Amino acid sequence: MTLQWAAVATFLYAEIGLILIFCLPFIPPQRWQKIFSFNVWGKIATFWNKAFLTIIILLIVLFLDAVREVRKYSSVHTIERSSTSRPDAYEHTQMKLFRSQRNLYISGFSLFFWLVLRRLVTLITQLAKELSNKSVLKTQAENTNKAAKKFMEENEKLKRILKSHGKDEECVLEAENKKLVQDQEKLKTELRKTSDALSKAQNDVMEMKMQSERLSKEYDQLLKEHSELQDRLERGNKKRL
Numbered sequence: 001m002t003l004q005w006a007a008v009a010t011f012l013y014a015e016i017g018l019i020l021i022f023c024l025p026f027i028p029p030q031r032w033q034k035i036f037s038f039n040v041w042g043k044i045a046t047f048w049n050k051a052f053l054t055i056i057i058l059l060i061v062l063f064l065d066a067v068r069e070v071r072k073y074s075s076v077h078t079i080e081r082s083s084t085s086r087p088d089a090y091e092h093t094q095m096k097l098f099r100s101q102r103n104l105y106i107s108g109f110s111l112f113f114w115l116v117l118r119r120l121v122t123l124i125t126q127l128a129k130e131l132s133n134k135s136v137l138k139t140q141a142e143n144t145n146k147a148a149k150k151f152m153e154e155n156e157k158l159k160r161i162l163k164s165h166g167k168d169e170e171c172v173l174e175a176e177n178k179k180l181v182q183d184q185e186k187l188k189t190e191l192r193k194t195s196d197a198l199s200k201a202q203n204d205v206m207e208m209k210m211q212s213e214r215l216s217k218e219y220d221q222l223l224k225e226h227s228e229l230q231d232r233l234e235r236g237n238k239k240r241l
Helices: 003-022 029-036 039-082 087-164 170-240
Strands: none
Touching: 003 039, 003 087, 029 087, 039 087, 087 170
């Protein structure tokens, strides 16, 4: 394996390791959000998009080169297989075909896992933000509910005071009572708005969880296919040996 393909294979193994770490169930999204909010990531963020696109371009170039090599040696392999006068050339071409197929798998999976890794980081960040918004909205709803109960208790107290006082103070108390009722209605309206926002945040969190589960299933399927391809390559190598 040449130096460039050894580097691509190492990059592929690093991608698989990072995806496995991100999919660990005992690390919550909030913890990843804290890690992503470090100052060092803020300094790297300015170069992140350029580096991401550069790596994609390099992987695409390597993938296309591997495809070209596979097509090249596949055609030569077919021609030389029909010829019985060059057995050494046939074995040499078969070895090069195996290497080009291996490079094709390495570059293709590296490119795919690089895109999956970017999407996974985005989903984890969005899920952490939705969970934070959910807790904030829940706290606001609880505070609004407490304030509404407090105003209702004060309203009941004023009603009892109104019954015990004379007619001279009745008008003043009625005005204050109306004001408290209006304030109560405003608080109820705010409570309904906060509850609707909380429900929306919960729905968003459920959608993010479903997306994460689908991504995990796709990742497991890809790992299974990758292991099958490696087994096929190892069996092909053993047959040649």
